[in-house]
Amino acid sequence: MLLMSRTDNAVQRFIFENTDIRGEVVSLNNSYLDALEAHEYPEVVRRFLGELVASAVLLSSTLKFEGLLTLQARGDGPLSLLMVECTDQKSFRAVAQFRDDIVEAPLQTLLGKASLLITVDPVKGKRYQGIVPLEKETLAASLEDYFAQSVQLQTRLWLACDGQSSSGLLLQALPASAELSADARSESWNRMTALAETVQSSELLDLDHETLLVRLFHEETVRIFEKEPVRFICTCSQERSAKIISTLDRKEVESIIEEDGQVAMDCQFCNHQYVFGKEDIDSIFNEKPQIH
Known part of the structure; x- marks a missing residue:
């Protein structure tokens, strides 16, 4: 058959x-x-x-x-x-x-x-x-x-x-x-x-x-x-990564910027990396976006 x-x-x-x-x-x-x-x-x-x-x-x-x-x-x-x-x-x-x-x-x-x-x-x-x-x-x-x-x-x-x-x-x-x-x-x-x-x-x-x-x-x-x-479908994005960074301690994030020149976040699901420079970090903490 x-x-x-x-x-x-x-x-x-x-x-x-x-x-x-x-x-x-x-x-x-x-x-x-x-x-x-x-x-x-x-x-x-x-x-x-x-x-x-x-x-x-x-x-x-x-x-x-x-x-x-x-x-x-x-x-x-x-x-x-x-x-x-x-x-x-x-x-x-x-x-x-x-x-x-x-x-x-x-x-x-x-x-x-x-x-x-x-x-x-x-x-x-x-x-x-x-x-x-x-x-x-x-x-x-x-x-x-x-x-x-x-x-x-x-x-x-x-x-x-x-x-x-x-x-x-x-x-x-x-x-x-x-x-x-x-x-x-x-x-x-x-x-x-x-x-x-x-x-x-x-x-x-x-x-x-x-x-x-x-x-x-x-x-x-x-x-x-x-x-x-x-x-x-992976739902990660630059915006979602920025919202996660906004929940972290600003001084710790800024120390990473001083040492490495950037903050990199990797999605654990798809391994895509999102990179943030000093201006990005300043903008994130000034706007303080909320995670949805």
């Missing part, structure tokens, strides 16, 4: 008709590679950061808001940080921090004692942050813990990344609507998650979304919505 080629840089929503279960599937290749282009990450870091990128896109798709979702895994091990920012427009940027002696190992081993932080920063409304210990062996399992503890929504995730592309599948139980019986809801949830549990990493990475969903749920009635493109 001829297989459909994988979906490129898109997230797609689907629902199971006559149930209260929704899903999201995401496939990233060029956009994922664009996010990593400015960094020389080891293969193990590329894979785990790819899983986090897929997770952030999936999670942002479950939220109805205009703003930014930030997903961070922070620990005291050789891999100290994995971080992804994703907007409601499905643009993202990502970064990792690690020691030079990092070697191939499970995520839990690399992170050490770690926490998973999820921050939702809407354009309108209050900022929200949830945090759970990152104690499970996989990122997917830790995120499922977060939803169970902090959001109290039944959620399952399956993630895959081979260092060149990244994919993920999410199932989530919705409030009772189509199925009012608790037994019926439980039976549907158990059936759908059991079917999804059969997915292979190669299927997530290689198959077109429609082909994947038919293969997993061929006996179910699945309604698939339009694809939403996902892009890597």
Whole structure:
């Protein structure tokens, strides 16, 4: 049988008709590679950061808001940080921090004692942050813990990344609507998650979304919505860098100017450097711009 080629840089929503279960599937290749282009990450870091990128896109798709979702895994091990920012427009940027002696190992081993932080920063409304210990062996399992503890929504995730592309599948139980019986809801949830549990990493990475969903749920009635493109976009700029400088101690900044003749700021996400001379620094502190 001829297989459909994988979906490129898109997230797609689907629902199971006559149930209260929704899903999201995401496939990233060029956009994922664009996010990593400015960094020389080891293969193990590329894979785990790819899983986090897929997770952030999936999670942002479950939220109805205009703003930014930030997903961070922070620990005291050789891999100290994995971080992804994703907007409601499905643009993202990502970064990792690690020691030079990092070697191939499970995520839990690399992170050490770690926490998973999820921050939702809407354009309108209050900022929200949830945090759970990152104690499970996989990122997917830790995120499922977060939803169970902090959001109290039944959620399952399956993630895959081979260092060149990244994919993920999410199932989530919705409030009772189509199925009012608790037994019926439980039976549907158990059936759908059991079917999804059969997915292979190669299927997530290689198959077109429609082909994947038919293969997993061929006996179910699945309604698939339009694809939403996902892009890597770094939001750094000269202006944002200037606003950050304005929060620093002026005397310390001026001492750097006296010593080096300039102040240079590097974006941790894309490695672009912004340079400020003495006149720029005088202007920044005289205007005192505020960070938005």
